[in-house]
Amino acid sequence: xxxxxxxxxxxxxxxxxxxxxxxxxxxxxxxxxxxxxxxxxxxxxxxxxxxxxxxxxxxxxxxxxxxxxxxxxxxxxxxxxxxxxxxxxxxxxxxxxxxxxxxxxxxxxxxxxxxxxxxxxxxxxxxxxxxxxxxxxxxxxxxxxxxxxxxxxxxxxxxxxxxxxxxxxxxxxxxxxxxxxxxxxxxxxxxxxxxxxxxxxxxxxxxxxxxxxxxxxxxxxxxxxxxxxxxxxxxxxxxxxxxxxxxxxxxxxxxxxxxxxxxxxxxxxxxxxxxxxxxxxxxxxxxxxxxxxxxxxxxxxxxxxxxxxxxxxxxxxxxxxxxxxxxxxxxxxxxxxxxxxxxxxxxxxxxxxxxxxxxxxxxxxxxxxxxxxxxxxxxxxxxxxxxxxxxxxxxxxxxxxxxxxxxxxxxxxxxxxxxxxxxxxxxxxxxxxxxxxxxxxxxxxxxxxxxxxxxxxxxx
Ligand code: GDP
Ligand code: ZN
Numbered sequence: 317x318x319x320x321x322x323x324x325x326x327x328x329x330x331x332x333x334x335x336x337x338x339x340x341x342x343x344x345x346x347x348x349x350x351x352x353x354x355x356x357x358x359x360x361x362x363x364x365x366x367x368x369x370x371x372x373x374x375x376x377x378x379x380x381x382x383x384x385x386x387x388x389x390x391x392x393x394x395x396x397x398x399x400x401x402x403x404x405x406x407x408x409x410x411x412x413x414x415x416x417x418x419x420x421x422x423x424x425x426x427x428x429x430x431x432x433x434x435x436x437x438x439x440x441x442x443x444x445x446x447x448x449x450x451x452x453x454x455x456x457x458x459x460x461x462x463x464x465x466x467x468x469x470x471x472x473x474x475x476x477x478x479x480x481x482x483x484x485x486x487x488x489x490x491x492x493x494x495x496x497x498x499x500x501x502x503x504x505x506x507x508x509x510x511x512x513x514x515x516x517x518x519x520x521x522x523x524x525x526x527x528x529x530x531x532x533x534x535x536x537x538x539x540x541x542x543x544x545x546x547x548x549x550x551x552x553x554x555x556x557x558x559x560x561x562x563x564x565x566x567x568x569x570x571x572x573x574x575x576x577x578x579x580x581x582x583x584x585x586x587x588x589x590x591x592x593x594x595x596x597x598x599x600x601x602x603x604x605x606x607x608x609x610x611x612x613x614x615x616x617x618x619x620x621x622x623x624x625x626x627x628x629x630x631x632x633x634x635x636x637x638x639x640x641x642x643x644x645x646x647x648x649x650x651x652x653x654x655x656x657x658x659x660x661x662x663x664x665x666x667x668x669x670x671x672x673x674x675x676x677x678x679x680x681x682x683x684x685x686x687x688x689x690x691x692x693x694x695x696x697x698x699x700x701x702x703x704x705x706x707x708x709x710x711x712x713x714x715x716x717x718x719x720x721x722x723x724x725x726x727x728x729x730x731x732x733x734x735x736x737x738x739x740x741x742x743x744x745x746x747x748x749x750x751x752x753x754x755x756x757x758x759x760x761x762x763x764x765x766x767x768x769x770x771x772x773x774x775x776x
Contacts, residue, residue: 323400323437325351326429327421329414330404339414343403343426344434349390351425352403355417356388361403366392374405374417377424383416384409398434399441439757446757447475450711474707475714478526479752482519486749489515490742512741513732519748520725523718526709530718533710535620539581539590540696543615545643546625547635551653554679555625559584559591585693592618613642621695622648628676629657632665640669649691652676655683717755724748 325345331338343352353361358372368390374383384407391402407414422428430436435452438444444452489512535541544552559582580591593615616622622643626636650666656678663674673691677684709715724747731741753759 323440325426326433326437327351327418327426328429328434329418330434338406338408339411341405341407341414341417341421342429342434343405343421344396344398344400344429344437345426346401347425348401348403349392351421352388352390352405354424355383355420356386358388361388361390364390366390367395374407374420376420383420384413386417394441397443398437399443400437445476447479447714447755449757450714475526475709476756478522478707479756482522483749483752483758485515485519486745486752490745490749509732509738509741512738512745513729516725516728516732516745516748520722520729523722523725526707527715527718527722529707530709530715533708533715535696539588541592541618541620542589542623543592543612543619543621544623544625545612545616545639547627547633547639550625550627551651551679552625555623555651555653556591558679558682558685559589584689587693587696589621589692612639616643616646619646621692622646623651624648625651625653626661626666627654628652628659628661629654631660644670647695648672649688649695650674651688653679656681714755717751721748721751724751 323345325343325347327341327343329339330342331340349361354377355374356370356372357375359370361370364370370388370390372386372388374386375381376383386408387406389402389404389406391404393399393401396402405417407417418428435444435449439446439449492508492511544555546552560580582589582591593611624639624643626632648670650670650672652661652663652666652674655676663676666674673695675684675688675691677688679685709718724744727744728741728748731744750759
């Protein structure tokens with residue numbers, strides 16, 4: 317059982333630093349309201365009703381100097397994100413002022429929050445489970461609205477409910493089995509071991525279905541890993557430039573999140589693309605050498621989507637054919653570029669080779685680029701049907717534990733097939749149940765929880 321802990325009061329700036337006009341400083345803990353009240357002039361925050369917002373000024377209690385004009389929300393436990401008393405100070409004086417307010421809170425009894433500590437408290441106080449905490453992280457890092465939507469669904473507890481149900485089924489089976497082990501004289505072994513096997517098979521199948529969503533989950537979370545491939549001069553850099561134009565490039569500028577500088581993200585109609593080896597595209601520029609092929613091979617291997625460029629104004633070369641072969645079993649869009657210069661390669665010719673979407677473009681003249689974007693969108697959604705309402709496994713931790721639980725269930729099945737004693741089989745069943753509990757945090761070790769929350773950014 318979880319021991320209710322009284323936590324000290326923490327504070328952090330919870331909006332991206334240096335962005336927008338308004339920033340929010342959050343407080344959570346027993347003394348949140350009292351500490352904020354020491355600095356606030358406008359209302360007695362200790363007396364106001366919960367979930368109300370108040371206009372006033374933050375004043376340095378030592379110097380009586382007015383620091384900022386603010387709106388302050390008082391949110392009393394338990395209906396708050398952390399299930400503790402919370403105060404949110406909306407300030408608009410810019411970064412320096414926001415930081416001054418934080419410093420005043422720290423000087424008056426609050427402690428600087430660790431990264432992820434607000435979310436950790438929500439978890440510790442039973443407000444959310446680990447899958448939901450991970451969704452908070454996903455929402456913070458979401459690269460497009462589409463990714464954010466999926467994370468929101470998870471936050472609502474989709475995966476949690478599913479895992480709870482599976483655990484309950486296993487628990488029922490274990491309880492049933494316990495009776496059998498304790499009263500062997502009834503000799504129902506054969507009957508119930510078959511029941512147990514059936515249950516293990518059912519749950520194992522459900523886990524398998526969840527695991528199948530892991531690839532989609534990864535794509536939604538991390539973006540569709542996309543390789544731009546083609547022989548020299550077909551227009552790869554031009555396409556890259558088109559895709560990374562200001563309005564398409566995604567800038568993930570949230571303070572404290574780790575930013576992968578090697579990868580470029582773009583949003584095409586809300587579909588997050590993670591462009592692979594853009595450095596390679598730039599570098600191989602003028603070198604006619606073994607162009608890309610060696611280097612492309614690696615990018616192709618990593619890719620969820622290949623954009624293969626051909627120069628439509630010239631005959632198909634051996635190198636084109638090689639790249640067509642190399643990418644044959646990938647999700648792929650074939651782009652017949654430079655159509656403004658003529659048509660030596662027609663759509664029909666390529667149609668004979670593959671049933672991938674074929675788009676005829678002039679990247680230089682920006683002709684038909686919309687068709688290309690539509691094709692990307694369509695491919696993305698054909699792979700990820702209705703994922704908005706679907707339960708998705710969005711990270712490696714969850715997928716790893718699901719695979720482990722499934723293995724335990726397979727051990728249950730083979731144990732029964734080999735007529736192993738039921739109390740031994742029971743151990744595997746219990747393992748599966750425990751492992752599923754680790755996903756939601758019900759049976760997660762402390763180190764894991766600490767490690768997990770430390771990946772969050774400040775103020776969340
Ligand atoms: P890369 O070597 O594959 O990266 O090709 P680039 O993007 O560097 O393009 C090579 C040359 O082809 C550049 O001069 C581009 O301006 C030009 N180019 C790219 N796309 C088109 C196009 O659709 N039509 C024409 N006429 N030229 C293009
Ligand atoms: Zn280039």
